[in-house]
Amino acid sequence: MRYVGRIYRPPSEADAYILQATIGCSWNHCTYCDMYRDKEFSLRPLEEVLADIDEAGRVAGREIDKVFVADGDALVMPMAHWEPILERCRARFPSLRRVSCYAMARNVRDKSDAQLARLRALGLSILYIGPESGDDVTLKRIAKGDTFAGHVEAAHKAKAAGLELSVIALLGVAPERAEAHAEATARLVTEMDPEYFAALTVTVVPGTPLATLATRGQFAVPAVPELLRELRTMVDQARPTDALFRTNHASNHLPLGGRLPRDRARIVSVIDAALRGEIPLRAERHRGL
Ligand code: SF4
Numbered sequence: 258m259r260y261v262g263r264i265y266r267p268p269s270e271a272d273a274y275i276l277q278a279t280i281g282c283s284w285n286h287c288t289y290c291d292m293y294r295d296k297e298f299s300l301r302p303l304e305e306v307l308a309d310i311d312e313a314g315r316v317a318g319r320e321i322d323k324v325f326v327a328d329g330d331a332l333v334m335p336m337a338h339w340e341p342i343l344e345r346c347r348a349r350f351p352s353l354r355r356v357s358c359y360a361m362a363r364n365v366r367d368k369s370d371a372q373l374a375r376l377r378a379l380g381l382s383i384l385y386i387g388p389e390s391g392d393d394v395t396l397k398r399i400a401k402g403d404t405f406a407g408h409v410e411a412a413h414k415a416k417a418a419g420l421e422l423s424v425i426a427l428l429g430v431a432p433e434r435a436e437a438h439a440e441a442t443a444r445l446v447t448e449m450d451p452e453y454f455a456a457l458t459v460t461v462v463p464g465t466p467l468a469t470l471a472t473r474g475q476f477a478v479p480a481v482p483e484l485l486r487e488l489r490t491m492v493d494q495a496r497p498t499d500a501l502f503r504t505n506h507a508s509n510h511l512p513l514g515g516r517l518p519r520d521r522a523r524i525v526s527v528i529d530a531a532l533r534g535e536i537p538l539r540a541e542r543h544r545g546l
Contacts, residue, residue: 258309262296266325267385267423268505269453270357273323274313274350278306278342282329284361286400287389288466289430289459293329303338307345314349321350325357332360332384336372343379357383357423362403362411373418383453384415387425391445392438395431400466405445412449423453426491428484428509430459435479439487443494454500454517456488458508481510482532489528492521510538 261280266273281296313321324346334342346353358381365373365384388408390396396404412422424446431438446454459478461471470476479487488504488511497517502524504513511531515524530536 258313259305261301263292264327265292265329266327267357267359267455268507269423269503270323270325273325273357274317274321275325275327276306276309276313276342276346277301277327278338279326279328279331279334283333283364284330284402286402288399288470289427289462291462291465294464296328298329300334300338303341306338306342310342310345310349318349319352322352322354323357324350324353324355327358329359330361330364331358332364332368336368336375339376339381340379343376343381347380353380355382356380357385360384360386360411360415362386362388362408365411365415366407368414370414370418373414373420377419381420383421383423385423385425386411386449386451387427388442388445388449389425389427389430390438391441391443392431392434393441395434395438395441399427399430405441405448408445409448412451416450421453422449422451423455424449424451426454426456428456428458428487429479432477432479432483435483435487436490439490440494443491443496446491446495446497446500450497451500453503454495454497455503455506456491456509457504457506458484458510460508481538485511485528485532489525489532492517492524492528511536512539 260277264275266275279300281293281298283298285293391405393404415422426442461468500517502515502517513524
């Protein structure tokens with residue numbers, strides 16, 4: 258298997274076979290993100306990707322039941338790549354039960370309903386979308402390249418095609434608009450109605466526009482209680498139908514899990530206990546991106 262540069266995947270794909278079908282991110286502008294700044298976006302040649310699938314099939318074909326298609330917004334790939342890739346995965350991995358990838362809202366909107374349904378029929382099942390915030394002012398400031406309404410439209414399209422959604426929010430990304438950010442993000446989660454909802458904590462990564470702002474004194478990651486209050490608002494106000502909620506990403510101070518809305522009261526009470534200092538937080542040295 259060949260990989261170009263650093264490879265990222267969501268925590269829940271730790272046991273997946275990572276198939277790099279694109280290199281970098283087609284957007285690459287989000288102010289806090291350094292994941293693919295060293296890569297110019299491109300599609301990997303299809304023959305190379307198919308050869309990787311063949312090799313993985315020879316080495317571990319029967320054991321591979323999950324595939325995560327990298328890099329940053331792999332859904333952007335044209336159908337002429339997606340279709341043979343998904344067909345080859347099904348042919349080489351007989352135990353395959355799910356295929357996932359990162360997606361931007363615009364990637365979803367750029368596909369037709371029929372194309373999304375075709376991807377679902379061929380095995381693509383989960384899209385990881387990180388709006389980070391539902392607050393349009395914040396979305397503009399972090400250069401997300403999309404809006405509340407744009408994310409909702411994408412979510413409705415994806416769900417109509419039968420694709421599951423994992424929605425990611427970013428705590429601390431808008432210190433001066435923390436409450437607006439948290440409330441709008443809760444509303445966005447309600448509207449997108451994902452099957453999975455995760456919150457990460459913003460980290461200032463050297464080399465990013467956010468790091469430049471931090472150097473100028475124009476941005477600082479909020480104190481932990483403020484981050485917890487954002488999280489509390491999101492959990493308390495989001496109304497998904499039934500979402501698996503996680504804050505198990507290494508960037509977070511308080512790892513939590515449960516289902517929303519079923520476990521809302523319990524999760525909120527844990528956050529409140531942490532705010533009162535009754536629950537130990539993850540040590541700073543154990544946090545990371
Ligand atoms: S869309 Fe994702 S991968 Fe691309 S720059 Fe933004 S956060 Fe980074």
